[in-house]
Amino acid sequence: MPRTCHFTGKKTGFGKKRTWRGQAISKGGFGLKPTGITRRTFKPNLQDVNAVVEGKPQRIRASAKAIRNGLVVKPLKRKFGYTRQQKAANAA
Numbered sequence: 606m607p608r609t610c611h612f613t614g615k616k617t618g619f620g621k622k623r624t625w626r627g628q629a630i631s632k633g634g635f636g637l638k639p640t641g642i643t644r645r646t647f648k649p650n651l652q653d654v655n656a657v658v659e660g661k662p663q664r665i666r667a668s669a670k671a672i673r674n675g676l677v678v679k680p681l682k683r684k685f686g687y688t689r690q691q692k693a694a695n696a697a
Contacts, residue, residue: 610651610668611658618647655680657667 609616624641650669654677654680655662662680671677681688 608648609666609670610649611656611665612671613668615649615668615670616652619648620645620647634652 622645625637627637630636646695651666657678
């Protein structure tokens with residue numbers, strides 16, 4: 606499974622971390638200079654969840670934002686006889 610959200614498409618982003626040194630000009634110094642510039646990654650908050658995808662329960666990776674916003678529909682946990690959802694599916 607790649608590190609991407611199934612619903613929103615969020616994936617790892619890349620950037621830089623900068624460390625600054627020196628005193629600001631406004632405080633009487635010669636200005637701030639970047640001293641350590643290193644590559645870094647921004648990883649999305651992905652969760653492994655069971656979700657209904659195209660009518661079938663499937664294990665996928667979804668971002669926490671997708672789960673909060675209701676994009677993830679979770680399957681029924683137990684099947685004790687007929688439930689409202691099953692009756693509606695059979696009627697259609």
